Amino acid sequence: MYRTADRRAGSLWLLACRSSAAVTGAAVLAILLFLLWFSLPLLDADTLSKLLSWDWRPFHGGFGILPMVAGSLLLSLSALLLAFPVSVGICCFAHGMGPSGPAACLLRLVKFMTSVPTVVYGFVGVFVLVPLLREAFRSGSGFCWLAAAVGLAVLILPTIVLMLHSQFMLIEPQVKLTATALGMSPAQRLLHLVMPNSGRGFAAALVLGFGRALGDTMIPLMLAGNAPQVPGSLLESLRAMTAHIALVVATDSQSLAYLSLFACGLILFLSTTLVNLGLQLLKRPEEDKG
Amino acid sequence: MKRLSIFLCLALFSLAFGIQAANADGLDAFKGKEGTISIAGGTAHIPVMKDAAKTIMSANPAIRITIAGGGSGVGIQKVGEGLVNIGNSGRKASEAEVSKYGLVMFPFAVDGVATVIHADNPVQALTGDQVRAIFAGEITNWKEVGGNDGAINVYARDESSGTREVYWKKLLNKGTVVASANVVPSNGAMKLAVSKDPNAIGYVSIGHLDGSVKAPDLDGVQVNQEAAKSGQYPVVRKLYMNTKGEPEGIVKSFVEYITGPDCVEFIKAAGYIPF
Numbered sequence: 084m085y086r087t088a089d090r091r092a093g094s095l096w097l098l099a100c101r102s103s104a105a106v107t108g109a110a111v112l113a114i115l116l117f118l119l120w121f122s123l124p125l126l127d128a129d130t131l132s133k134l135l136s137w138d139w140r141p142f143h144g145g146f147g148i149l150p151m152v153a154g155s156l157l158l159s160l161s162a163l164l165l166a167f168p169v170s171v172g173i174c175c176f177a178h179g180m181g182p183s184g185p186a187a188c189l190l191r192l193v194k195f196m197t198s199v200p201t202v203v204y205g206f207v208g209v210f211v212l213v214p215l216l217r218e219a220f221r222s223g224s225g226f227c228w229l230a231a232a233v234g235l236a237v238l239i240l241p242t243i244v245l246m247l248h249s250q251f252m253l254i255e256p257q258v259k260l261t262a263t264a265l266g267m268s269p270a271q272r273l274l275h276l277v278m279p280n281s282g283r284g285f286a287a288a289l290v291l292g293f294g295r296a297l298g299d300t301m302i303p304l305m306l307a308g309n310a311p312q313v314p315g316s317l318l319e320s321l322r323a324m325t326a327h328i329a330l331v332v333a334t335d336s337q338s339l340a341y342l343s344l345f346a347c348g349l350i351l352f353l354s355t356t357l358v359n360l361g362l363q364l365l366k367r368p369e370e371d372k373g
Numbered sequence: 374m375k376r377l378s379i380f381l382c383l384a385l386f387s388l389a390f391g392i393q394a395a396n397a398d399g400l401d402a403f404k405g406k407e408g409t410i411s412i413a414g415g416t417a418h419i420p421v422m423k424d425a426a427k428t429i430m431s432a433n434p435a436i437r438i439t440i441a442g443g444g445s446g447v448g449i450q451k452v453g454e455g456l457v458n459i460g461n462s463g464r465k466a467s468e469a470e471v472s473k474y475g476l477v478m479f480p481f482a483v484d485g486v487a488t489v490i491h492a493d494n495p496v497q498a499l500t501g502d503q504v505r506a507i508f509a510g511e512i513t514n515w516k517e518v519g520g521n522d523g524a525i526n527v528y529a530r531d532e533s534s535g536t537r538e539v540y541w542k543k544l545l546n547k548g549t550v551v552a553s554a555n556v557v558p559s560n561g562a563m564k565l566a567v568s569k570d571p572n573a574i575g576y577v578s579i580g581h582l583d584g585s586v587k588a589p590d591l592d593g594v595q596v597n598q599e600a601a602k603s604g605q606y607p608v609v610r611k612l613y614m615n616t617k618g619e620p621e622g623i624v625k626s627f628v629e630y631i632t633g634p635d636c637v638e639f640i641k642a643a644g645y646i647p648f
Contacts, residue, residue, distance in 0.1 A: 140549070140552075141532055142532075142541070142547070143549065209565070213569070214569060217570065222524075223524075223526060224526035224528075224555055224566075224570050224572070224573065225570070226555045226566070304558065308555040308556070309531075309555060309556035309557070310552060310553050310554055310555055310556060311552065311556075312552045312553055319553065320553055320554075320555050322556070329558065330531040330532060330533070330556060330558060331531065331532050331533060332446075332533070333443065333444035333445065333446035333447045333531075333533035334446050334532045334533035337467065337469035337470060337473060338467075338469075340532055
């Protein structure tokens with residue numbers, strides 16, 4: 084009796100799961116189709132060459148979105164470069180290199196950071212970081228690549244830390260007995276056993292952090308200065324694709340400037356999709372091993 | 374006790390109706406009508422719309438008026454697609470927009486756009502040529518226009534801004550703006566950025582001017598709404614309501630109410646000049 088009821092509940096549950104998976108998949112597919120449909124008018128050679136140029140001056144006939152593509156890439160890579168070493172440090176501290184009390188506090192703090200809305204980081208950045216950079220370097224307005232990179236680094240730090248943390252938690256029980264038997268200290272265990280076995284975790288953390296940095300809008304919009312140019316230094320203004328969409332979306336909807344947004348949206352969508360596919364490819368061999 | 378509260382309620386009601394009866398002259402058009410008016414678009418318009426809506430709705434509770442922001446472009450799009458009754462814009466709808474959607478424009482107020490610099494900047498006056506050279510990146514240091522030795526940080530507005538459009542057309546003469554100019558997304562953000570940066574130059578709607586930033590004289594003309602109204606200060610724009618086709622019913626009454634004599638005070642209170 085119980086077993087049939089169980090099975091029925093199980094199959095119902097399975098059905099619910101499958102249909103929600105189908106809905107989610109369909110939604111993503113619908114977004115892609117929608118973007119492609121609206122990008123269709125861009126696909127003649129003339130428009131495309133206009134869009135794929137380095138000159139964004141919509142009121143003088145320049146509709147190039149390449150500065151924004153470059154801005155997004157530079158910004159998210161630099162944020163990753165800042166956040167990744169710090170995240171690895173935090174994880175090492177939490178997994179054996181630091182005393183357990185502060186380590187637990189640190190992890191709790193990082194978990195709390197995930198719940199801070201990005202606009203709050205943006206606000207603090209505008210009032211604290213930007214004036215600080217302006218005073219410290221005396222070059223430009225303070226709204227710059229560096230300000231946004233630091234803001235984004237703070238934003239993606241918890242993503243990277245928690246990804247690494249869960250990977251370490253996975254490996255640790257597997258090697259704990261051996262390590263203790265060999266008389267290893269927790270720090271030695273981390274350095275010689277856990278970290279060398281967490282290669283895929285590191286890669287996954289990098290990929291996720293990059294995706295998060297690439298997709299964020301508020302921080303680049305509020306801190307990067309939004310000048311449509313390729314920055315010559317860390318102290319110059321740049322514009323990310325996400326901020327570009329936010330700035331131009333309310334413009335005349337019959338203009339090429341407005342259409343260029345769909346190109347930006349498509350590029351963003353495809354790049355985050357690629358990043359996620361990369362993540363899937365990274366995860367798969369591990370499952371085979373298990 | 375109960376009787377007292379009933380009495381108080383009655384007294385309040387009669388008081389409220391009495392006040393309405395005394396003020397009802399411009400609101401007559403709404404009498405006995407009901408329905409919903411939805412409004413979206415330009416953020417500069419909101420204070421005026423809100424005051425008018427409050428007055429109309431308290432005089433006639435059967436009418437509901439909803440007001441949303443979104444910016445000039447959003448206002449035009451939404452009214453064009455039939456999502457709202459009135460789409461506000463701080464710029465004239467483009468010819469493509471008018472012909473695609475069949476928009477009718479109703480200007481109701483005039484707003485000036487002022488050049489702003491940091492409150493402590495010693496520069497008191499600029500000429501139009503100097504402003505144009507600064508925004509084009511030809512003048513890059515404040516000492517070239519009589520200020521301190523410091524590199525000028527140029528701030529501009531986003532592509533969809535009505536404020537940007539009028540400033541660029543009427544003061545910058547459609548000239549180029551230096552590519553390294555920072556771009557901020559609203560009048561409020563512009564004021565914040567300029568008030569914090571001692572070497573900044575930017576522009577905001579005159580309605581937004583306050584002590585946190587300074588508006589230097591332009592070509593010898595002091596920048597304020599009076600100068601904008603008299604025509605001495607040329608960098609002005611109109612604030613529009615847009616409808617899809619000629620408005621009808623209570624929407625028509627609303628448009629007439631805003632452009633009529635009743636709203637003059639609301640428009641002045643928001644810092645604009647009645648059209």
